[in-house]
Structures are given as structure tokens and as C-alpha cells.
Amino acid sequence: MSIKERKELEKSEMRGLILNTAMNLFLDKGFENITIRNIAEKIDYSPATIYLYFKNKDDILFTLRKIGFEKLYEHQVSSLKFDDPLKRLHRQGKTYIKFALENPEYYDLMFIMRGAVARTLDINNCDVGLDSYELLKKNVKECMDEGLFPRTDIDVAAFALWSYVHGIASLIIRGVGIMFPEEGINDIIEGSLNFMLKFDDHKNRNKKKLDLSNKQKTTGENI
Amino acid sequence: MSIKERKELEKSEMRGLILNTAMNLFLDKGFENITIRNIAEKIDYSPATIYLYFKNKDDILFTLRKIGFEKLYEHQVSSLKFDDPLKRLHRQGKTYIKFALENPEYYDLMFIMRGAVARTLDINNCDVGLDSYELLKKNVKECMDEGLFPRTDIDVAAFALWSYVHGIASLIIRGVGIMFPEEGINDIIEGSLNFMLKFDDHKNRNKKKLDLSNKQKTTGENI
DNA sequence: TCAATAAATGAACAGTGTTTAGTTATGAGC
DNA sequence: GCTCATAACTAAACACTGTTCATTTATTGA
Numbered sequence: 168m169s170i171k172e173r174k175e176l177e178k179s180e181m182r183g184l185i186l187n188t189a190m191n192l193f194l195d196k197g198f199e200n201i202t203i204r205n206i207a208e209k210i211d212y213s214p215a216t217i218y219l220y221f222k223n224k225d226d227i228l229f230t231l232r233k234i235g236f237e238k239l240y241e242h243q244v245s246s247l248k249f250d251d252p253l254k255r256l257h258r259q260g261k262t263y264i265k266f267a268l269e270n271p272e273y274y275d276l277m278f279i280m281r282g283a284v285a286r287t288l289d290i291n292n293c294d295v296g297l298d299s300y301e302l303l304k305k306n307v308k309e310c311m312d313e314g315l316f317p318r319t320d321i322d323v324a325a326f327a328l329w330s331y332v333h334g335i336a337s338l339i340i341r342g343v344g345i346m347f348p349e350e351g352i353n354d355i356i357e358g359s360l361n362f363m364l365k366f367d368d369h370k371n372r373n374k375k376k377l378d379l380s381n382k383q384k385t386t387g388e389n390i
Numbered sequence: 391m392s393i394k395e396r397k398e399l400e401k402s403e404m405r406g407l408i409l410n411t412a413m414n415l416f417l418d419k420g421f422e423n424i425t426i427r428n429i430a431e432k433i434d435y436s437p438a439t440i441y442l443y444f445k446n447k448d449d450i451l452f453t454l455r456k457i458g459f460e461k462l463y464e465h466q467v468s469s470l471k472f473d474d475p476l477k478r479l480h481r482q483g484k485t486y487i488k489f490a491l492e493n494p495e496y497y498d499l500m501f502i503m504r505g506a507v508a509r510t511l512d513i514n515n516c517d518v519g520l521d522s523y524e525l526l527k528k529n530v531k532e533c534m535d536e537g538l539f540p541r542t543d544i545d546v547a548a549f550a551l552w553s554y555v556h557g558i559a560s561l562i563i564r565g566v567g568i569m570f571p572e573e574g575i576n577d578i579i580e581g582s583l584n585f586m587l588k589f590d591d592h593k594n595r596n597k598k599k600l601d602l603s604n605k606q607k608t609t610g611e612n613i
Numbered sequence: 614t615c616a617a618t619a620a621a622t623g624a625a626c627a628g629t630g631t632t633t634a635g636t637t638a639t640g641a642g643c
Numbered sequence: 644g645c646t647c648a649t650a651a652c653t654a655a656a657c658a659c660t661g662t663t664c665a666t667t668t669a670t671t672g673a
Contacts, residue, residue, distance in 0.1 A: 197504070203661060213623075213662080215621070215662085216622075218661095218663080219620070278564070283564060320581060327581075328562055329561065331557055334553030334558070338552065338556055341504075425628080425630080427629080436654075438633090438652075445631065446631075496646065
């Protein structure tokens with residue numbers, strides 16, 4: 168039995184070696200420029216060997232994706248020691264963007280690349296990948312329970328918030344940053360987060376003035 | 391001269407034919423599955439002929455990208471006949487998402503694919519592609535001028551809004567919709583847009599109550 | 614030591630984007 | 644009409660890609 172265990176260990180070590188090597192190469196040159204032969208050469212094996220440990224190239228990407236989701240989840244939980252759920256949510260957003268910008272290749276793999284999200288969230292149903300989303304929903308729910316949010320469908324609210332941070336992250340990763348002057352990207356992230364949060368403060372401050380002056384009622388009309 | 395003109399016309403017609411055929415094939419089977427040979431075969435030419443009209447495959451994608459930006463811009467201006475800049479902005483957002491979901495292959499090409507945004511907004515500086523963004527900035531500025539927005543850096547505000555709609559569009563395009571129940575995606579879009587807009591209404595309504603009761607001042611603290 | 618199993622590979626297959634040498638069509642000048 | 648330069652086009656190849664499979668090499672239990 169011990170020898171069988173060793174075999175299995177070696178097998179999983181080999182898988183780890185391949186995954187590690189692949190990711191390092193990806194980080195270095197980008198997915199589209201890395202081939203199975205590159206990976207094999209780097210670890211001094213023949214290309215065919217790779218296929219003894221992974222069904223195909225997509226299987227490697229898929230596995231790395233799962234690792235990415237685990238990494239993201241770790242980032243998320245580690246920075247969630249705030250009592251106020253709104254603060255927690257804000258921090259979660261910043262952590263999310265931070266993860267994306269510090270691990271752009273992972274983020275690409277997980278959320279931008281074709282077939283990334285769907286394949287992970289579908290096939291691997293209720294497994295990793297949904298964890299971070301559940302965390303988000305939990306925070307959203309608490310915000311609603313504490314009256315910090317309007318009470319709407321939790322999925323919709325979570326989706327809206329996710330969309331926002333995903334939009335920021337993916338645009339920056341795709342190089343939209345070059346449109347801005349030399350001052351760091353961080354100001355833009357912080358600024359845009361603040362803008363979104365202050366947005367309605369301002370709007371309502373105006374509206375409040377009106378309310379007080381001529382008792383205008385909020386109609387809730389779709390703008 | 392007339393004959394030279396005809397030649398040039400034929401040349402541009404051939405380019406158009408290639409682009410059209412390529413895009414139709416892309417729409418049908420997705421980029422990653424379409425080859426130069428596919429395109430050539432469809433129009434009954436040899437693969438080598440394609441290279442007489444386009445430098446390489448990326449050149450085709452790049453040109454289609456430019457066409458996509460023109461299409462987007464048309465969509466944007468056509469639906470901007472509102473007087474209220476905030477309404478205009480809201481409509482622009484909805485139009486943007488509509489364009490993305492109705493032309494997912496174009497949108498992918500323009501904003502999601504690797505090298506999409508940067509290459510288009512950089513190389514083609516001050517040309518197409520920036521038009522829509524300038525339109526957005528113009529609207530943002532007007533909103534600020536009319537006091538509907540807090541006065542912040544226009545680029546930051548525009549980036550925040552763009553991020554939001556891009557996030558929605560790209561997540562849905564990547565198949566996040568499957569996470570939601572059977573009811574249409576439209577409800578989610580509308581809902582999440584409304585959520586973001588109502589967000590602070592609600593928050594401030596609460597805050598207002600507090601303000602009135604114990605004169606608490608808005609600190610502007612970073613949450 | 615020997616058969617059986619596992620691990621690794623060389624060589625090939627079908628496909629890709631791209632280049633180049635060579636062929637075919639076109640239009641101008643005689 | 645006939646030449647001839649120019650333009651349009653292509654067959655064939657090149658260097659790649661992901662992937663498979665027959666074959667070889669290494670490891671193990673009897």
C-alpha cells in the first residue's frame with residue numbers, strides 16, 4: 168500500500184510540476200504564446216508525457232482556473248474582518264480588484280477568457296468558484312438586513328456589484344489605463360469607487376434640498 | 391484614371407468581401423474556430439490571396455474592430471435625443487449593453503479579447519474608438535455642470551460608469567447568466583441598473599433620518 | 614530472474630498562419 | 644493583331660500547433 172501511495176504522490180507531484188511550469192510560462196509570455204511543447208521542454212519531458220497527466224491543454228487551463236478561484240477566495244476571506252457589512256463589502260471590492268491586477272493572468276483565465284466563467288461555474292457546480300460569489304451575496308444580504316441597501320433581489324444586487332468591480336478590473340487589465348495620465352491606476356480605482364458611492368449622496372443631497380423647499384416626492388421613476 | 395479607379399474599387403470590394411465573410415464565419419462558429427483557409431474557401435480564393443488584401447489575420451480582426459466601434463457609435467448617437475443629460479446617460483448605458491448583447495462577437499473583439507482595447511485606442515489614437523468615450527465624457531460633464539453629479543475628475547467618473555456597463559455586458563457574454571433562474575436577462579440588467587441608481591437614494595434616505603434626529607454630519611470618510 | 618505493469622517517448626497526423634516562387638490574367642503601346 | 648510589363652492569383656512549401664499511438668524503457672511483484 169505504501170508503494171501505491173508513493174506512486175500516487177509522484178503522480179500528483181508531476182501534475183503540480185506541470186501546472187506550476189505552465190503558469191510560470193503563461194505569466195512570462197501569455198497563454199497564446201505557450202505551447203505544450205514549451206511546457207514539456209521546460210521540465211525536460213516529451214510533449215506526449217503531458218498527456219499522461221492532463222487530458223488536453225484545456226484541462227490544464229481548467230485546473231489552473233480552479234487554483235485561481237481558490238487563491239481569490241483566500242484573498243477575500245483574509246480581508247474580511249470588519250464588523251460593518253458595508254465596510255466589508257467595500258473592502259471585498261478593493262480586494263477583488265487588487266487580486267485581479269496583481270494576478271492578471273489568473274484573472275484573465277478565470278473571468279475574461281472565452282469559456283472561462285461559464286465552464287467553471289457550470290461544470291463545477293456548487294464547488295469552488297461559487298464560494299466568492301456566495302461570500303458576496305452573504306455580505307449583500309447583511310447590508311440589506313441592516314438597512315444599508317434597498318431591499319431588492321439579492322442576486323441582482325450582487326450581480327450589479329460584481330459587474331462593477333469586474334468592469335474596472337478587466338478594463339484595466341486590457342490596457343485602458345493608458346488613456347489616463349501618468350498618475351497611478353490606484354487613484355483611478357479609488358476615485359471611481361468613491362465616485363460610485365458618493366454619486367447618490369450628492370444626488371440626494373440635491374434632492375433633499377428640493378424636498379425641503381417644495382415637498383417634491385421621490386417618484387421612483389426609471390430615469 | 392477611370393480604370394485605375396475601378397481597380398481601386400475592386401480592391402476595396404475584395405477587402406469588404408473578405409471582412410464580411412470573416413465576420414459571418416466568426417458569428418457562426420466563433421473566432422477561435424475560423425481559419426484563413428476557411429475564409430478563403432468560402433469566397434473561392436486561395437488562402438494566399440487573403441494576404442494580398444490584409445497583412446495577416448490580426449489585421450482582419452483589427453479592421454473588424456474598427457467597424458465595430460463605428461457600429462457602436464451609431465447606436466449611441468441614434469438614441470441620444472433626450473434633453474436631460476442624466477436620462478441621456480442612462481440611455482447610453484442601456485444602449486451600450488444592448489449593443490454588446492446583440493453583437494457579442496463584435497463586443498468580444500472590441501473590448502474583451504486580448505489586445506483588443508489597448509491596440510485600438512492606442513494605435514488608432516484620437517480616431518474611431520475614442521468617439522463613444524468622448525460622447526460619454528461629454529454627458530458626464532453636462533451632468534456635473536447641471537449639478538446632477540458630484541464634481542470629480544471627469545475621466546474618473548466616465549471610467550467608473552464605463553466599467554459598470556462593461557462589467558455587466560462582459561459577464562453576461564461570458565455566460566454568467568446561467569447562474570440566474572429562467573427569467574430573462576433583461577430583468578437582471580434593468581434591476582442591476584436600478585439597484586445602482588437607487589442604492590444611494592436608499593442610503594441617504596436612511597442617513598437623512600439620522601440627520602434629522604441627531605444632526606449627525608456626513609463625514610465623507612472612505613468606507 | 615522473469616513476466617507484468619507502468620512510465621515515457623519518437624514519430625507521425627491533421628491542422629494552423631504565413632511566405633515564396635511560379636503561373637495566369639489584364640491592359641497599354643505598337 | 645501582337646508584344647510585354649504589371650497586376651492578380653495560386654500551389655506548394657515552411658515552421659509551427661495540439662494530439663495520438665506504437666514502441667521502448669523503467670519499475671515492480673512473484
